[in-house]
Amino acid sequence: MIAILLVLFPFFASLLVLAGNAVSAKKAALFFSVLELLLTFYAYYLVRIQPDATALGCTIPWIASLGINFKLQLDGINLLLVVLTNVLLPIIVLSSFTKSYKNAGVFYSLVLFMQMALVGVFLAMDGFLFYIFWELALIPIYFICLLWGGEDRARITFKFFIYTLSGSLFMLLGLIFLYQHTPGPLHSFDINALYKAGQGLDVKAQSFIFWCMFLAFAIKMPLFPFHTWQPDTYTTAPTQGTMLLSGIMLKMGTYGLLRWLMPMVPLGIAEWGPMAIALAVIGIIYASCIAVVQKDYKRLIAYSSIAHVGLIAAGILAFNTQGLQGALVQMFSHGVNVIGLFFIVDIISTRTNTREIAKLGGIRNVAPQFAAFFLIVLLGSIALPLTNGFIGEFLLLNGIFQYSAWIAGIAGLSVILGAIYMLRSYQNSMLGEPNGLTSTFRDLTVNEKAVLIPLVVLIIGLGIYPKPLLDLTGPAIQHLINSSLPIIKP
Amino acid sequence: MNQLIPLIPLFPLIGFLIVGLFGKKISKNSISILASGSILASFLVSVAVFVQVQNSASHAITVNLFDWISSGKLHVSFSFLADPLSALFLLIITGVGFLIHVYSVGYMKEDEGFHRFFAYLNLFVFFMLLLVLGSNYLILFVGWEGVGLCSYLLIGFWFKNTAFNNAAKKAFIMNRIGDLGFLLGILLIYLTFGSINYIEVFGQAKFFSSEQPVITAITLLLFIGAMGKSAQLPLYTWLPDAMAGPTPVSALIHAATMVTAGVYMIARSNILYTLSPFSMQVVAIVGVLTSLFAASIGLFQNDIKKVLAYSTVSQLGLMFLALGVGAYTTGVFHVMTHAFFKALLFLGAGSVIHAMGGEQDIRKMGGLKKYLPLTYLTFLAGTLAISGIFPFAGFFSKDEILAHTFEHNKFLWFLASIASAMTAFYMFRLLYLTFFSGFRGTKEQEHHLHESPKSMTIPLILLAILSLVGGFVGIPEVFHVSHWLNGFLAPVFADSEMKTMPEYTHHGTEITLILFALSVAIAMIYLANNYYVRLGKRPPEEGAAIPPFQKVLYNKYYVDELYTTVFMKPFNWVSDKFYRFIELRFVNVIVNSVGEGVSWGSRTLRLLQTGSIEFYLLIMVLSIALILFVR
Amino acid sequence: MITLFIISLLGVIAMLAEILKFKKLLAPLTLLGLIAAMGAGVSEWNNPVFIPVFNNMLLFNHYALAFSISLCLVTFLWFLMAQDYLKTETAITDHYALILFSLAGGIVLTAFGNMVMLFLGIEILSIPLYILAGSRKTDLASNEASFKYFLLGAFAIGFLLFGIALIYGATGSFELNTINQYILQHPGEMPAFFYAGILLIIAGLAFKVSAAPFHFWTPDVYQGAPTMITAFMSTIVKIAAFAGFFRLFSTCFVSVADSWNQLIGILAIISMLLGNITAIRQDSFKRMLAYSSISHAGYLLLAILAINNHSAGAIFLYTLAYAVASITAFAVLKKVYALKNNDLIESFNGLAKRNPLLALSITIAMLSLAGIPPTGGFFAKYVIFNTALTGGHLWLVIIAVIASLIGVYYYFKAIIASWFKPATDENLIELSLQDKLLLIITTLLTLAIGLFPEFILNLLS
């Protein structure tokens, strides 16, 4: 029951915001998103006291003749992502308080609609429903980018749209293919049925499914070499759009990989997993190197995000407890960190009207608080111990190391490269003597602090005490592995 | 009593939080008291813990705070382990740390970033304490990276200066290279032993046979971490640059504590190293080469702090040499004595720089003996200690290293002796050029010359005393006194001892070696005295013609330039090409060309729609014909 | 059957309206008549006595009824939309009559049981449209459209008839069931010209459904014909033609599917790719929709190709979703055309600012045509893919996926134009109540088909 509430609440909130007065839209959106957050905490509580969480879900027949159900289930894995979504959303809304978007009602309505779709994607346990939410999530973000984006947005957002759609259509193909291999005549889209169906296929068919689905997830994350939509889109989108894209939407891909691909096609993974890991690891190095030479701050973070996500993907593909759990923790951490970074860049660009790193410098002299917050977020992002990033990265590397020490070694280079580009950019923008552009840089306002403080609390808090996340995901991960490992490693 | 241990890192953490968050709002005096006081409190608790460890039966106390990371079979708890090794380090860190805090109060008095400085310093101590207190490799790693961060922050303390920032960044990144190796080592430990807890890992390792490849791999990976943190070849170049930070920082972080973390880590993992003679060999060779290399560079440096920095690198090399030859206690012993005299030297140098108004070039000093008598005396004590003159602290530890090395490998002993000879030479060169002869600075500087305030000189004096007496905890057995430190640390190295045949040095040989080393040092001092005081030679001015050999040394063997050309430039080049060619001209182009291809197809295909009915008819007829034909 | 009567009668009444002077009443009468026709269809549905009428000439089974109702529904919507257009025409009654006759032809196509009825149905469906396409008599484009449609149509009918003749020669009957029986009784003994006949019939019908390479008339005729007539062609004609196509092949030739499904597959591929690719570079919205209509024919052919239990439902759902979305698109286009006097996609610029309902409707319609959830078009496409995959046509579905990706590109041009591009004219657009109603109905229908497709899907399974 709580599951369906989690999905529907943002939807109705979205309608209310749309119908309501545009002036108070942002406040209403904040209010609703905070309510949803409370609801999420309640769900967290329920899941923790009730190890068998099936009672929290729901299965409502939808298109019964096709075996399609409105099936939502909560477990540790997806609840983590729902928590991420619903924790970040108020922050994202809050981060827009200083901005005045045109047609604010529509904007916040789209944001809340997006929340609905995202929560739906994470909770859906029916292949068809998953796909529907998957696509639904694309539409609001497309419009957010299209209507409130920056230069050249029509072309770039469209490229983004069609690129991701191309992946998801192939995913649909894969899902239908699986669906048809569920026991007939009444086939089923139920995730467990799809698991069974996929596991029963031969190598060739599994490889086909693997690529169909992997393509969708790889594009969404994005993994090298399917990433070219991402830097442009991140750069062009309005900051809140970028936050949604990088903070939450990206996790759809990693989540999909974890939930909808890995247990489904064990032979396909055995056949192509190494190649996928190779892509992920190449992506880490490649994107990190490119991030080093970026001049635009948003672009730099975009590439760094590709690198981070490559590590997450590699951890998932390694498919062991540490890898998966690390991936989940890192999904959470990456969401928090990247939103922080984008918010910081947004502050810089609104105050100086530029995102070009070379034009900045010396901001720390005039805005020490800002510099301090930036540094903490940055440290989280480069995975310094006692920040959230470290927990994830350590577990991920641990998981990958169990898969292959060499790959872990190469993937670990991101630790060094990340430090290089992050510190370089920090130095170039924050340190040194202030110039004409930055000498009048105003330090943080109360509103901005209200956004950054929760983020910093999450960054450090989860770095020191990640237990809530680990305890939440642990049993679910174990369950996932136990139910599919005997097949993956016969 | 166990509950005391968490207090040790807690005090500096509290200090950091208060000073860091509210530093701007409270007075400098309160900050000084708070920051130094928190370290003093830690020191006092450390003493208590030290006593407790010594008295406890198992010589190890574990305190479990909370479960930190728990994933599948991996359990990492946030827990502390106090044993003789960590207790010793605790005392060094908090003790020397406290003195340096006190010193800094005077040194940084005028700086606008006063509160920031103490916040960072407290944070550093916190991480350093975590490093030595952690009961598993991951907590060690937390401290390891944490001190790296503080080092970054403090090197770049004066962040308006781009060169300083570059130095800070360089330090951080070079450390990260080592850290990656370390991290991989930890992962391999986990994979091999199923745990990263010291007690469990070492407990299992005891039963491993020697020379297993996996142990070699682990130890080499760990050693990469140590190379980065403890500035060994080839990852040492950050340390001389790190002198950009305020001088107390150089004393605390880049001489006394942080850089010895690598030594601590290897001493901690002694059983693993013992199992891998190959890794030991590597450690010893890298150590001795670093020592020699850095000492040779130190011969001709003109920056007072740079000289000390290279001497630090060189001394660290000696410590690794000690570890490499299996003399773990000796390595730790040298860490301790080195902490005393190197901190003293740096603080002394700081006092000089303070008096000179920021000037660091020894060519512009001279004759400071009479202006700064107290500084001179303490600096002399430090110099004697580092040169290994009896009965100063350095003498005992260094001779122990040489003795063990001699037993192990004569050639390494020979190299190490050269290095320590060079040390004696350049240290006295520094001393003579700074304090003897006449003043070479400007009139204005001369006018301002004055002895430092009490808060600075008192730590100097205390450290000088420690440099003098610190060595007595390890009087060689040749003098028929029991080696106290050996006994104290014995539980830590007990397992290693059992694995190796103890090497007994013949007492006669040992005395010969001691006398030889002493005489070489004295000869070097004489040489330096002769050259710089009696003959009054001065180092050449900037740009003056110097012999090629000297030039190479002066320019640090061009290693920085080498790294720039071999690593940084290609890296930037590759990154640039990745972006410009692969990303923009290849991956992007492929993706876009799909779109363009479709668009082109559209442009072309729409031409099919000629509008001409005849054409449409023709196509219809031909298609039907084709359909029928294929059928 | 009653549906067909009502529609035919309505057509005759419309013809008489001018003479008997009740032109004013015609519009409400027609709408009521259409509702009655739908009602009749529903009532027949609930009394399932599927007796073949008139010696198997027509059989109003569930399949026929469903498509008839759907045709009436779309025509109803069309009339709602086309009121403005019809009012401006002098020969208003003729228009009504022709449209209704055409619809009657369409209904015949959904229910025929005999080749004669197929032939007549196609002709009755087409001849009014040949004329209506040219109903702007002084407009050269309209003339040309009419002529092209007519000439190519007549030519194609020739092939269809040749095919029917050959089938007749081989089986001795025009009745679908008899032919099927004959084929089943003589497995492997059918003469070669029988198969040639099937291929020729496919060619003829492919022309009607505008599948490539028999599609050439489509863009030109769609563009040249009056917009409302184009709307009619792209919706009702499409539904009826596919209903007939599928009825013929599913009842008649299903047992020799091997002989023709490769051809259908190839036609499907060419239609999907060519339609979608060519549509990208169109500036005219109507022309773009024409190419889109070609591509949709390609998708629908997939369902015919993979003839199975789901095919009928798939085609029904798909044509309905497609038609509803197309009606929306044409309704918006009509409004834009009235303002700008052209049908360029550019004319949609800034629509969102001028009237959000128009922009929203066109967006939903385009999403549906592009096959994006949660619209009807998505579900329709899903069902088609599912059907085709059940038939094991994996590669065709992959091509269909790629084609629909390309399709997204041009559908979004309209969306981007209405939401993003600045308008040259910032004045608000007023909508009549009728238009508002229509847009709301069609938009909601599009969403409803996407969200609750089961009802429709189950009608024919």
Added chain:
Amino acid sequence: MQTIHNIPMNMYLLLSTVLFSIGVFGVLLRRNAIIIFMCVELMLNAVNLLFVAFSAYLGDTQGQVFVFFIMAVAAAEVAVGLAILTMIHRNTGSVDIETLNKLKH
């Protein structure tokens, strides 16, 4: 009459095919729309002939009935077609199909 016994069916098939093809050929060859219409009529006639022939050989009258319908439709079609052509002629003064290519691409 038993006349057709002498003539094999395939001759009629061939004849119809040839006539049909000539019609197609004419449609492709000519530019005058009216002639093209005539060629279409020729095609329909070929089909009619085929129907009648099959009808005779099958001994089934349905084929002949079908021809009635084709004739009826052909008549209607010609009427419509000529009306369209007249309209075009009125507007352009020509029935050359090559002038009717304004709608394209």
Added chain:
Amino acid sequence: MTLYLFYFLSFLAIISALMVVVSKNPVNSVLFLIITFFAIAGHYVLLNAQFLAAVHIIVYAGAIMVLFLYVIMMMNFSKESEPSKTKLSQIVATVAGGIFLITLIGALHFYDVDMSPGHSDPGAGLVGALGKVLFSKFLLPFEISSLLFLAAMTGVVLLGKKNNDNS
């Protein structure tokens, strides 16, 4: 005898059909088409479809061709004004026509066609027999075709009416 008649009529039909296609003068085309129709009517008679032959002459030669002739006259075509295609187009058309003929013949495998005439009822082609079928079995299509005529009629009137629409 009948075989010769068949050949003659076939020859006549084909030649005149070709003349329809190739004559420069539209009027000639019409006349040749009428000849073709007569030849086909002859075939109908041969095939025992006497009534159909009569209807054929009446409808085609009598009605449809007159309509054609009327339009041709009205538009005042002549041999000179007759547009003709370029040589290339003509060659293409010929080749395409030829290819079509060959593939169609090939697809029909007409040498394999081996149909023995069914039992032939001499009266099958007469008006009575046809009428019975038409008004019993084919009653519905017969009625439905009235819709077609209505539509065609309405349409032709719509198009033919004097130009007064306001487009």
